[in-house]
Amino acid sequence: MKTSWINEKYIDMNKKITLLIIITLLIVPEILLARAGGGGGTNGGGEIFTMILAFILAPFFLIYSAIMTAIMEQKRNKVKKLTRQLEKEDKMWNIGI
Numbered sequence: 844m845k846t847s848w849i850n851e852k853y854i855d856m857n858k859k860i861t862l863l864i865i866i867t868l869l870i871v872p873e874i875l876l877a878r879a880g881g882g883g884g885t886n887g888g889g890e891i892f893t894m895i896l897a898f899i900l901a902p903f904f905l906i907y908s909a910i911m912t913a914i915m916e917q918k919r920n921k922v923k924k925l926t927r928q929l930e931k932e933d934k935m936w937n938i939g940i
Contacts, residue, residue: 861912864908865905865908868901868904868905868908869901
């Protein structure tokens, strides 16, 4: 079977997407807490509060991302297993290949 190149491309793409998600999650709390007019500047010290809040929230976003990734990986594996089973049992499944 010639599926090894597909798996390699998928794994490479998966690593890129994971890296993008991690970088985004590290930046997003800062962006979500931003507002027009800034974070208070030198008067209110809102910038420090926002940074602290971003560092507090970042692990929760990362944990959520890890949980969702694990759930999606389980579902993907289940679909692959069922597809292989269908391929073996249904003779019409790969008729075009």
